Structures are given as C-alpha cells and as structure tokens.
Amino acid sequence: MNISTEAKVGSISLIACVLLVYIIIHLSGFSFGDKGYPVQAVFRQVNGIKEGNIVRYAGVDVGRIKEVRVLPQEGVQVTMLMDPGVKIPEGSKFLIGADGLMGEKYINIIPAEHSSSYLLPNAKVKGEEIQGLDELIASSDRVLAEVHDLVKSLNEIVGDEKVKAAMKNTILNAQEITDNMNIMMGNLARMTQENGDIDTTVKNLSAMSKSLREAAARAEIMMQAVDNNGQTAKDLRETLINIKNTSSRVEKMAAALEGVVTDPTTAQDIKETLKNARMASERANKMLTKVSSIETKVGFETLYNHDTGKYSSNADLKINTSPTDFAVIGVSHIGDGSKGNFQVGKGNEEFAGRAGVIDNKVGVGVDTKIGKQMSLSLDVYDPQDVRVKLRSLYQVAPDTFIVGQSDGINKEDEQTYFGVRRNF
Structure with a gap:
C-alpha cells in the first residue's frame, strides 16, 4: 500500500506533537491523579512553607507539600504527599528546615529509632517547634538586656567606696593572718631546734590553752620529771647505773662474807642483804631499759x-x-x-x-x-x-x-x- 507524502508528513507531525506533550508533562511534574499517600503535620508556625516544597526523610527527597491550611484552634496544618513505597516510622520527628540562610524551606523528617510500626495514609502528627531567626534575635536582645542590668548592678556594688574599703581590708587581714601563721610556725620550729626541749614546748602550749584536764596536767608533770633539756633523763640514767653497780658490789661483798660468818643472825642478815641487792639491781635494770627507750x-x-x-x-x-x-x-x-x-x-x-x-x-x-x-x-x-x-x-x-x-x-x-x- 502506497502512503502519500501528505500522510507521511501528517504522521511525523503527530508523533512530534505527542513527544512534545510528553516532555512538557514530564518536566512540569504534572500527573493525572496524585501518586503516593498523604500525611498531615500540624505546626504552631511554618515560617515560609509553601505548596510544592520538598519533604525529606533523613536528607532524602521522599515527597512534596500538597497543601498548607490554617486551623484556627490548632495552628497550621501541612499536608504532605509521600512517594509510593516510602514508610515513615511512628514517632518520627517533623521539623521545618531551610537550604541555607535564605534558601527554600522544606519539611525534614527525622526517623524514630527502634520503631516497628509505620504511619498510615492520612495519619496526623504534631510538628516540632524550632526557634526561628526572629525569635533568636529577640532572645538575644533579652539576654543582652539582662547582661547589661547585671553589669550595671556589679558596677554599683564594686564602685561603692565602702565595698572597696571592705575588700581591701579583707585582703590585708588575710595577708596578716598568713604572716602570723608563718611567724608562729617559725617560732615553734626554732624553739624546738635550739632547745631540743619537748617539755618546754608542751608547757608553752599548756599556758596558751589553760584548759588541760587533771589527767593531762599529771601527764605533763610526769614529762617534766623525765626531760629537762635532757638533763633529768641523763641524771636518772646515771642514778640507775649507780644503783645497779652498787647493788652488784654489795651482792659480791655479802657473798664473800657468807662463807666466813658463823653467827646465824648475821648469816641471815647477809642473805637478806643479798636478796635486797639482787632485787635492787633487777629493778634498776628494768627502769634503765625503760628510760633508755623513751x-x-x-x-x-x-x-x-x-x-x-x-x-x-x-x-x-x-x-x-x-x-x-x-x-x-x-x-x-x-x-x-x-x-x-x-x-x-x-x-x-x-x-x-x-x-x-x-x-x-x-x-x-x-x-x-x-x-x-x-x-x-x-x-x-x-x-x-x-x-x-x-x-x-x-x-x-x-x-x-x-x-x-x-x-x-x-x-x-x-x-x-x-x-x-x-x-x-
């Protein structure tokens, strides 16, 4: 069958028109009937959200805004059309974001963790409130005003002459206390080093307190007898050594006489003398050991x-x-x-x-x-x-x-x- 030239031209023109219509529809995003499913989010304010803006899930485009409608009692309801096959976990957060400071606004969905159920078509959720730029500026102004009032109050306090004088006196008193403590510690160290006299140190402390009880006072008296610049202890050691040596001599003399004396009474006295000398020597040894170990x-x-x-x-x-x-x-x-x-x-x-x-x-x-x-x-x-x-x-x-x-x-x-x- 022969096709005329006019038919061929008409067919090519028709195919070209169909292709042109397809390209226009594809590039404009026009569709015959909505695809996907709707989800409504209610915000207190939307800050420039418009129909046709993008909806993102964890940073991925998953739909577009179909409608923005004011609800007198609730705020602003934004209807989002999610792409087919996209599942949004229940409990996910819906926030308003922007591409840069002046970029286009969009709805950002942050997925919920550990959720096993998903939003159904026409589900209604509450949008998260974020602080807009205007609110941030207003808050900054309030903070700056409060800081200004605080600085003003501090200036009034610190600038007062009485406060300055009190602070100066406090610093001087603290310095004086530190100096006195250093002097006191130095005196104690010097007193101990020069005298080597522990008992004198205790007596000085006792004079400062004047409140030691009877037991402490008795113990102090005991210490006074033990150490007087080391002299009393030295004398006590010498005395004990003399007692020990004398007892030894008496014991030797009594032992030598014991075999010579025949009188019973005298012999008994010599035995008593030996016994007493031995006991005195033993006691002197014990006391000498204690004094040496103090x-x-x-x-x-x-x-x-x-x-x-x-x-x-x-x-x-x-x-x-x-x-x-x-x-x-x-x-x-x-x-x-x-x-x-x-x-x-x-x-x-x-x-x-x-x-x-x-x-x-x-x-x-x-x-x-x-x-x-x-x-x-x-x-x-x-x-x-x-x-x-x-x-x-x-x-x-x-x-x-x-x-x-x-x-x-x-x-x-x-x-x-x-x-x-x-x-x-």
Missing part, C-alpha cells in the same frame, strides 16, 4: 574550716616508752575553746589503739597506716553524746603532712577541716 615527738597543725571560714590549731606530744607502748598529750582548738587530750595506747605504726581523754571527753581511738604515705585515725568519745571523729594524714615531705579531719560525722553539725601538719 622517745618523744611534737606535732603541730593548722586547719581551716571552709564552712565557717575559721582556722583551728592543734598541738600534741607523743611519748613512746617502748616499741609498743605510748602516751599522747595534746591541745586542740588552741585559743578558741581549747580542749585537752590525754591517751595511753599500745601498738605499732601499722595499727594501734588508744584510750583516755579526747577533746575533754572520755573516749577511745584507733590508728592505722595505709601504704607508705597515708594514715587514718578514728576516735569515738563523749559517752553522754557520742561523737565520731575521722582524720586522714598524707605525707608530702619528711615530717610534713596534709590533714583532713571530719569531727562529728554522726551529727548534723559535722565540721570538716583541711590543713597542714608538721612533726618536730
């Missing part, structure tokens, strides 16, 4: 209570009469309701127990060492109103410690102190 150590510490802003000074004297026996004499809170301490104890550096007077009250205590630098002490005292005190010491240098102390940890009025201790 060691003393003075400790002084300055503590600070952050809650009350007050300083507290404590001093103590530890007397070791043997490797396992010791006594502690001390004064706590010197000059501010001074309290006396006197305990006797038994033990070594690893673990020791004490009993006696603690802060003017009857009590007991234990001391233990943790490692090479750390030690802990626990005191329980005052049977009428039991109080518990916990102390920790950390050695930072020879004879120098950092002190932490909590007094009355079982009471509401617990007092916590931190400071420095020095042993001499």
